[in-house]
Amino acid sequence: MLSARTARFFGYYPGTVALVTAEHSGTRNVLSVGWHTALSADPPLYGVAVGRERGSHPLIVQSGHFGVNFLPFAAAQAVQGAGVLSLHDAPQFDKLARLGLTTLPGSPLAVTQAYLHYRCEVVDVVRTGDHDLFVGRVSDVHFDPAHYDAEGLFAGEAAVYLGRSAYVTTTRERQVFLPGDFA
Template identity: 85%
Template sequence: MLSATTARFFGYYPGTVALVTAEHSGTRNVLSVGWHTALSADPPLYGVAVGRERGSHPLIVQSGQFGVNFLPLAAARAVQGAGVLSLHDRHDADKYARLGLTTLPHSPLAVTQAYLHYRCDVVNVVPTGDHDLFVGQVTEVHFDSAHYDEGGLFVGQAAVYLGRSAYVTTTQERQVYPPDDFV
């Protein structure tokens, strides 16, 4: 194994990229976020790291809420585009429309194309270097049952980011290790 001091492998890829949605005072945005994680089951907390210079940052701060959306491989172009297009660059353009994204009528932070969505209310903001970690309490969950089996196990085709604008998907082949195998 080779070792080096470099930022080249800093992204911890492969991994899923979440689309973070935010809206305040008539301005909405969607942003691709690679640094995100579940933080607690009770209460249900989810964290997303957002750069302070990003257009979504003030929308989250001012509204006190954000959405976390997971899209399948079929929507990887929109996932990539949400990270490349900037709210700062195109104030006249609706990123949702440009990327072919829609939202649920009763839940404007939920992207229709997502197989899983969390709506979160901000409960803490933790400065982490050049990003802020927004800790949100999950207050709403939407999921597309076509992507889950009867036991709630994901069986869809997740968009898995490899880095450098490349995506692959999950496979239907799986290994299951029951807990009693380790007793």
């Protein structure tokens, strides 16, 4: 196996990009986040890494809440746009509306176009270099059943980020491995 060295770190791609939503005192924002992960099942905890210079950072700190939204491949342009457009550049415009995104009635952090949404209450903030890892307790989950099969497995087409503004999608082709396959 050949190996190469580089100062650039792209080894965490491909992966899904979550849209993190935040709202405080009438200001709302949406941000694309590539660094996110489930942290615990009991209690249900989810973490998102947000740069301290991002417009969403103070909204999350001040409100104590954030949303995590996963959008299908058909919405990849909005996912990319949420990372390119900045609340700092035009604080008067509604970034969600500009990207054609809406939220569920009564759930302002849940993006309607998402196949999966977590509402999280901040329980910890871990300083990690140039980002803060917001640890959120999942308090609400919404999902679109059209994107899941009868067994509850994802059956949609996720937007998978390759890096450098490039996306691909999952396919419906699956291979399932059973414990006996390794005997």
